[in-house]
Amino acid sequence: MSERQRPGREQPRQHEQHEQHEQHEQHGNEDSAHVATTQTPLTGPGSAATSPVGNGAGTGTRFTRILGALTLVAMGVLALFALVISPPDVVQGETVRILYAHVGTVWVAYLAFVVTAVSSAAYLWKRTSSLTWDRIAGASAEIGVLFMAITLLTGSLWGRITWGTFWVWDARVTTTAFLFITYIGYLAVRGLGGTHQQRARRSAVVALLAVLEIPLVHFSVRIWRSVHQDASVATGNTDVKLDDTMLFTLLLATVAFSMLYVWYVLHRQRVLHLQDLLDDKGLDLALAERRSEGRPDASAAAPTTAASTPTATVSAASTVPTKDPVS
Amino acid sequence: MNDTASPASGSPASGSPASGSPAAASIWRTARLVAGKDLRIERRSRVIVNQVLPFASLVMVLFAFALDNDEVLQRTAPGLVWLATIFALLVVVQRAFAVETADGALDALRVAGVSPPGIFLGKSLALAVQLLVLELLLIGLAVVLYEATLTATGAVLLVTTLLPATTGLAFVGTLYGGLAAGARGRETLLPLLLFPVVAPVLIGATRATEAAFGVGHAAIDEGWPWVGMLLVFAALFGVGGTLAFGPLIEE
Amino acid sequence: MDHAGFIFASYIAAFGGSAALAWYVVRRGRALGRQLPDEDKPWI
Numbered sequence: 001m002s003e004r005q006r007p008g009r010e011q012p013r014q015h016e017q018h019e020q021h022e023q024h025e026q027h028g029n030e031d032s033a034h035v036a037t038t039q040t041p042l043t044g045p046g047s048a049a050t051s052p053v054g055n056g057a058g059t060g061t062r063f064t065r066i067l068g069a070l071t072l073v074a075m076g077v078l079a080l081f082a083l084v085i086s087p088p089d090v091v092q093g094e095t096v097r098i099l100y101a102h103v104g105t106v107w108v109a110y111l112a113f114v115v116t117a118v119s120s121a122a123y124l125w126k127r128t129s130s131l132t133w134d135r136i137a138g139a140s141a142e143i144g145v146l147f148m149a150i151t152l153l154t155g156s157l158w159g160r161i162t163w164g165t166f167w168v169w170d171a172r173v174t175t176t177a178f179l180f181i182t183y184i185g186y187l188a189v190r191g192l193g194g195t196h197q198q199r200a201r202r203s204a205v206v207a208l209l210a211v212l213e214i215p216l217v218h219f220s221v222r223i224w225r226s227v228h229q230d231a232s233v234a235t236g237n238t239d240v241k242l243d244d245t246m247l248f249t250l251l252l253a254t255v256a257f258s259m260l261y262v263w264y265v266l267h268r269q270r271v272l273h274l275q276d277l278l279d280d281k282g283l284d285l286a287l288a289e290r291r292s293e294g295r296p297d298a299s300a301a302a303p304t305t306a307a308s309t310p311t312a313t314v315s316a317a318s319t320v321p322t323k324d325p326v327s
Numbered sequence: 328m329n330d331t332a333s334p335a336s337g338s339p340a341s342g343s344p345a346s347g348s349p350a351a352a353s354i355w356r357t358a359r360l361v362a363g364k365d366l367r368i369e370r371r372s373r374v375i376v377n378q379v380l381p382f383a384s385l386v387m388v389l390f391a392f393a394l395d396n397d398e399v400l401q402r403t404a405p406g407l408v409w410l411a412t413i414f415a416l417l418v419v420v421q422r423a424f425a426v427e428t429a430d431g432a433l434d435a436l437r438v439a440g441v442s443p444p445g446i447f448l449g450k451s452l453a454l455a456v457q458l459l460v461l462e463l464l465l466i467g468l469a470v471v472l473y474e475a476t477l478t479a480t481g482a483v484l485l486v487t488t489l490l491p492a493t494t495g496l497a498f499v500g501t502l503y504g505g506l507a508a509g510a511r512g513r514e515t516l517l518p519l520l521l522f523p524v525v526a527p528v529l530i531g532a533t534r535a536t537e538a539a540f541g542v543g544h545a546a547i548d549e550g551w552p553w554v555g556m557l558l559v560f561a562a563l564f565g566v567g568g569t570l571a572f573g574p575l576i577e578e
Numbered sequence: 579m580d581h582a583g584f585i586f587a588s589y590i591a592a593f594g595g596s597a598a599l600a601w602y603v604v605r606r607g608r609a610l611g612r613q614l615p616d617e618d619k620p621w622i
Contacts, residue, residue, distance in 0.1 A: 124574065178523050178526065181519070181523050182523050182524075184519070185516070185519045185520045185523070188516050188519060188520075189506070189516065189520070192513055192516070201574050201575070201577070202506060202575065204574075205506070205571045205574055205575050206506065206520070208571070209502070209524070209567060209571065212563055212564070212567050213523065213524050216527045216559075216560060216563070217523070217526055217527055219527075219556070220526070220527035220530045220531055220556060221530065223552075223556070224530050224534065
């Protein structure tokens, strides 16, 4: 794991050019050669500023479009079932409707964090090491954090009605909150900058440490609460007797949010891919391109003046450590 | 290593692991040297003694201002001791890695081929020693300021609690401190990463200390299971940190 | 419907949050996709 030259990285995939570039950096080649390699695609099709390089294709494919449409339909049907068709619960009344959103999102959030952990392990394992795993881990954690936030919100709203309190120091609730905070930290670690490999390695370690941390938190909170036998509002009166329609709605919620999860991770992982690629290619193309959007004839003079824009500073800061003398 | 001008310049020798001795012995040797270096830096600079210990004492006084009730203070003394410890932990960890990153010493150690597990264990050891001094001071303050009472058997439990709790805190602190140090000047991230992880220590150590202080009619026996939990925590993060520290500081 | 405010707040959060994230990622993908040639998009 601590070896700098990974055997598994000797054959970079054809289309992921930037991974080759990163490899050059890692092997300590001279910067000029590296810059030259990255610049070739820019100067290839003529002046980048005058002619747009891409044809505007985003991160969608036929598959994601179909999946997206199906997700929309599923969400619509879910809203219909959850809010209108499904009957109120015998004990909880209408309040049970909150639980469909709650259970659907919490399921996806936990799934997302499992995927993050597995992809992080896959990144750290030499034989499968690829930045794609890192991007999947990151994309998965993002939607996990969002769904965790929704889970906590819907859960506390439900708790306010059912238990009379927004928050209960129950082991499950507390662990979920810790999970939420931990993955916010994980996303912050991803934003620290450095090379893509640095980001990937750091965040993968943090994701795997979270796997260590969460059971410990859960376990300690559980025995802590079992010592203090007070505030046990969460007993008895909250049982839900599910009839078939309710069960179907619950299942539908899980499926619909899972579809959204897959759709999001596919898109986001591609966006992160493009982002990494752009970081590698340097700022010149991006800036010239951005300028040409407004004024088609503003060409080559761009880089010097453009270096003062915020994007330039950010990207420059993130590319500086790649020239670290020690690596 | 050289640009820190620290006397631990013997460590490059330990950087050649294949010198006949088993790898474990080499790691321990590195750990001892790194810990010795850190403690020597502290002995000469006295940052912990002159700044962190007064800060932690101040926190204890501020707790008293905030809670403003002798009974409540006595009841919450164990929790406040550990809360102050964790706040101070943050400062100590940042100090421990400011020493390393200031002159690129961590990079130098890595380039010199010093084994990351050795660095991890060494820094954890130094951190644990510093934290232990801090905790003893805070417990003394709790006895003086918050009227916490300590019997002989309670003291045995307390000392037994301190050791695994401190070790666990030191492991976690070193691990995440190394992470934040690698990121150059993003120390604001450290509390966000560190505090969720040390929550089990806060829970476990506070319950055990409550039993030791006899707060809220807690019997001494109630403390021992928590000591077990603290041991598990320390062991897990000791192993996890030893494995993870290499990929973390490697750049 | 009892507690309609709480129930609707839950669903607005769930659907609204999801929609906002989805909208963001599509927009970001288009913005970045415009700056790169299609050879750099292995999914196409």
